[in-house]
Amino acid sequence: MDSYLxxxxxxxxxxxxxxEIGNIGAGNAAxxxxxxxxxxIDMNVPKVKVLDFADVPELIGGAESLVCSVLxxxxxxxxxxxxxxxxxxxxxxxxxxxxxxxxxxxIDDFAKSALNEIGNILSGxxxxxxxxxxxxxxKISVPSLAIDMAGxxxxxxxxxxxxxxxxxxIIETEFLEGSDNVSGYFLLVPDYDSYDVLLxxxxxxxxx
Amino acid sequence: MSSVVKVGMADLKTVQxxxxxxxxxxxxCVGICLHDPISKxxxxxxxxxxxxxxxxxNKNIFKFADTGIDKLIDEMxxxxxxxxxxxxxxxxGAQMFSFSTKNDIMKIGERNVIAVKKILKExxxxxxxxxxxxxxxxxxxxxxxxxxxxxxxxxxxxKEF
Numbered sequence: 025m026d027s028y029l030x031x032x033x034x035x036x037x038x039x040x041x042x043x044e045i046g047n048i049g050a051g052n053a054a055x056x057x058x059x060x061x062x063x064x065i066d067m068n069v070p071k072v073k074v075l076d077f078a079d080v081p082e083l084i085g086g087a088e089s090l091v092c093s094v095l096x097x098x099x100x101x102x103x104x105x106x107x108x109x110x111x112x113x114x115x116x117x118x119x120x121x122x123x124x125x126x127x128x129x130x131i132d133d134f135a136k137s138a139l140n141e142i143g144n145i146l147s148g149x150x151x152x153x154x155x156x157x158x159x160x161x162x163k164i165s166v167p168s169l170a171i172d173m174a175g176x177x178x179x180x181x182x183x184x185x186x187x188x189x190x191x192x193x194i195i196e197t198e199f200l201e202g203s204d205n206v207s208g209y210f211l212l213v214p215d216y217d218s219y220d221v222l223l224x225x226x227x228x229x230x231x232x
Numbered sequence: 233m234s235s236v237v238k239v240g241m242a243d244l245k246t247v248q249x250x251x252x253x254x255x256x257x258x259x260x261c262v263g264i265c266l267h268d269p270i271s272k273x274x275x276x277x278x279x280x281x282x283x284x285x286x287x288x289x290n291k292n293i294f295k296f297a298d299t300g301i302d303k304l305i306d307e308m309x310x311x312x313x314x315x316x317x318x319x320x321x322x323x324x325g326a327q328m329f330s331f332s333t334k335n336d337i338m339k340i341g342e343r344n345v346i347a348v349k350k351i352l353k354e355x356x357x358x359x360x361x362x363x364x365x366x367x368x369x370x371x372x373x374x375x376x377x378x379x380x381x382x383x384x385x386x387x388x389x390x391k392e393f
Contacts, residue, residue, distance in 0.1 A: 077241055077242075078240045078241050078242075078243075081256075081257060086256070087256035087257035087371075088256045088257055088371055090386055095329045168329040168330055169329075170328050170329050170367075172259075172328065172368055172369040172386055173256070173257035173259075173369035173370075173371065173386055174257060175241070175256050175257020175258065175259065175369065176257045176258060176259030176260075176326065176328055176368070176369020176370070177257075177259060177328055177369070178257075178259070179241065179257075179258070179259030179260050179261045179280070179328070179369075180259060180260060180328050180329060182241060182261075182280065183260055183261070183280050183281060183340050184340075186242070186280050186281060186295060187281065187287050
């Protein structure tokens with residue numbers, strides 16, 4: 025390997041495979057959410073995008089907009105991290121759905137721990153489907169929650185991924201419950217060496 | 233009104249007085265502001281990583297403290313600033329998520345700040361103010377007319393340096 029991996033040059037087969045992983049992972053996450061809420065949860069087909077880091081904050085309302093995020097590190101055969109990101113209104117909707125009418129103006133400590141738990145369950149579902157699909161052993165860490173400016177939060181995966189590429193693969197999922205809809209984003213950020221591991225485990229190789 | 237120039241992630245810009253430079257939502261990255269009080273040229277770099285030397289993907293020189301600061305000084309000199317007159321103000325380098333693991337990448341903010349300070353010292357550029365560390369994001373604004381740095385946060389107030 026003489027050159028670093030460039031996500032921009034991923035061939036279409038690899039991109040399709042990554043999209044499919046995103047799809048299955050998000051589907052499992054929606055099922056987990058439905059069980060937790062004991063409500064019927066619909067899901068739109070996830071949108072998978074390859075974006076410049078600089079453009080990611082725009083997706084969620086600009087670099088200064090307040091967002092909620094839960095970050096996990098992944099250990100095992102595949103190393104990296106996974107981030108679940110929500111805009112602040114979606115976070116409030118989720119807490120309200122979970123707590124059955126708990127009204128909140130600000131994200132208080134109670135809401136934070138609820139969001140942490142939601143993030144945990146959704147990301148767990150996401151990672152376990154990834155794990156069974158690839159046959160790779162993966163464990164996720166205890167979650168860490170942050171509510172702050174989108175730009176500041178996204179700097180974390182941006183830096184981590186910045187060692188590999190200037191682009192990131194982002195999966196946008198929309199969950200619907202009645203008239204409430206919650207838009208969430210999963211960012212999967214494998215470590216440099218883990219990209220090959222991931223693709224090989226799926227039987228695809230990124231050779232041009 | 234003076235024009236406001238936006239500096240993105242892994243980016244740098246310079247302005248003449250009375251221009252204003254801004255970068256939105258700094259997290260673990262560090263914003264480096266340089267100012268020459270005589271020519272009133274101001275520059276801002278938004279770096280993501282401490283060093284270009286240990287990384288394979290190092291084509292983007294704006295991304296790293298070492299190459300980014302080099303380039304920023306060059307650009308300012310091209311616009312009429314003198315290196316020996318420059319002063320600096322820095323902000324950012326937060327740790328947005330707390331983890332108990334000793335994962336290096338989680339402490340990247342702190343490492344960025346250390347690298348930036350070391351490089352500025354090597355260039356002999358004094359650091360007049362800093363607002364670094366902590367666990368929150370920052371939006372910064374740097375005024376070329378007087379070298380004033382304004383740091384805005386969500387829930388941690390607004391500060392002037």
